[in-house]
Amino acid sequence: MKTNISLFRTTVAACALGLFAAAAAHAADTISVVTFGGAYEAAAKKAWFEPFTAKTGNQFATESYDGGLAKLQAMEQAKNPTWDLIDLETNDAITACDEGLIAKFDRASLGSTSDFLPGSLSDCAVAAMVWSTVYAYDTSKLKTAPSSINDFFDLKKFPGKRGMRKSPKVAMEWALIADGVAPKDVYKTLGTPAGVDRAFKKLDTIKPSIVWWEAGAQAPQLLADGAVVMTQAYNGRIDDAVHKDKKPFKIVWDAQVYDYEWWAVVSGAKHADAAQKFIVSASTPQAYADLSKYIAYAPPRKNAIALIDKARLNDLPTAPENFKRPLQIDATFWADNADAINKRFQNWLTQ
The missing domain is CATH 3.40.190.10 (Periplasmic binding protein-like II)
Structure with a gap:
């Protein structure tokens, strides 16, 4: 037992x-x-x-x-x-x-x-x-501060290289807004062949000055290295460079494209x-x-x-001071059209 x-x-x-x-x-x-x-x-x-x-x-x-x-x-x-x-x-x-x-x-x-x-x-x-895609500049290198998305496309007033993510997303939206399309009408315009043509035509105006990046960490690095005078970037990456690395960068919030x-x-x-x-x-x-x-x-x-x-x-994309002319990315539009637009974008890059 x-x-x-x-x-x-x-x-x-x-x-x-x-x-x-x-x-x-x-x-x-x-x-x-x-x-x-x-x-x-x-x-x-x-x-x-x-x-x-x-x-x-x-x-x-x-x-x-x-x-x-x-x-x-x-x-x-x-x-x-x-x-x-x-x-x-x-x-x-x-x-x-x-x-x-x-x-x-x-x-x-x-x-x-x-x-x-x-x-x-x-x-x-x-x-x-x-989060938002914004653009930023080095305050120690630009005497005149850019304040709108139009300034990003203005090579005469602000000569120098531009950093951009190697993707048509946001690039197309910004091109249309800089060309006079109201944020509320961006996707209606981009949803037409004429609208796509218009966006690429606007991008053509700065194409020779674009330095393309593919990883988020590259954007603030391009700015820090002086390889560009302005760069498209994720807002958090610029904020991180400012607060942690003490970089003299400033975000331009106009036409920020925000997303989840x-x-x-x-x-x-x-x-x-x-x-x-x-x-x-x-x-x-x-x-x-x-x-x-x-x-x-x-x-x-x-x-x-x-x-x-x-x-x-006050540092967040949704702060009232930063949220004056935002554009929420239309994810459904990109889910439906990304393949076709990206194919044209890749062809455009090689032209």
């Missing part, structure tokens, strides 16, 4: 140890995440990754990219996803959801969502922040459960407010605003 009791106790202990080991192994899952890198990834680590690791034991293996779905589509075709969590621009989030490249997201896991900004939740993704950034779980991800739990953790009002401490991106939840230092609010 004692032998049986002893054996029973040993078996129970072994089972408990096994369950503990399994739980520990699960808690130690490493989430593979792809982001836009640079200052944003550094901020995400401080605001979100490190607190989540401290709470759950889950580590993060990070990889940088500059958007697009080609690699994600290749993973789906091979049925071998190596990413768990992906950082997406809006039009890519729409397309990825439609193509089944990212998993459906359980909104109920977020609790109450009444304070999320309109359009900041989708079937497959949750907005991580609000999104978190999504890759379909078939090996650590899908941990990735979803991370998104929930990073989507609380406090977590959104914490991100703004490290980079000037705005929260997509109203309840986060009260948690952000008032002085910091």
